[in-house]
Amino acid sequence: VEAMFSRAMEVEKGLNDKKKNEGHAKESDCYDDGSCTLAFPSISTADFQFDLDRASDIIVDTVANFLQKYDSIRLVLVDLSKKSRILSLVEEKAAKKSIDSRRFFTFVGDITQLHTKGGLQCSVIANAANWRLKPGGGGVNAAVYNAAGESLQHATKKCADALRPGTSVAVPLPSISPLHQREGVTHVIHVLGPNMNPMRPDYLNNDYTRGSKLLHEAYSSLFENFASIVR
Ligand code: AR6
Incomplete structure (x- = not known):
């Protein structure tokens, strides 16, 4: 026996x-093959002037929660320069929390050229959008719409007319889009973060109680949208 x-x-x-x-x-x-990787910029911390230290806490927090909830998913925070302050803050805080560095890491490069210039495959990228979901402005929004071409505008219109701060919308990127063809991006998730810039709409006048809540909601919404694409 x-x-x-x-x-x-x-x-x-x-x-x-x-x-x-x-x-x-x-x-x-x-x-x-990038099929379960989301690349995202730091929402609200450039044009929208959100405090970097607070933003980095929120990024690390929402990432840690999300990775605990789902397996086989990878998140990459991207910024243009290796001197990026938000990248170093997040790296430091993620290490302190012992977040698995295979499942979450930072990456220096243009989010619209991760595969061709950086050798990193990501099927889904996030955009720091404006409430109208329109091309132009500066930062990531201009870069994403430029790289994706007109088909992103049409595809976006089919999904939503506008965004509220703290929310996101996932848009399937048509296969004719150069961003799809060149970089292998199948979806763009537009995210609208809280705005601390007096020259932009929905200005929060330094109200970080409301602002932090909205940035938290923005990342949670982004990550949940990504999870439903992967699943
Ligand atoms: N690739 C990777 N990261 C980038 C790129 C890029 N091509 N371009 C900028 N970043 P921002 P926000 C980084 O200003 O603060 C737009 O005009 C940048 O260094 O794009 O949420 C929209 O229309 C920073 O770390 O977004 C909105 O009106 C991060 O991306 C408004 O700006 C976010 O910077 C949104 O402002």
């Missing part, structure tokens, strides 16, 4: 190991 029992245990262990390996294989496959 004992021998049978230990054999049964071995079989079970074998099965578990197999399952575990399959899990790892699935994970590394989807990381390699």
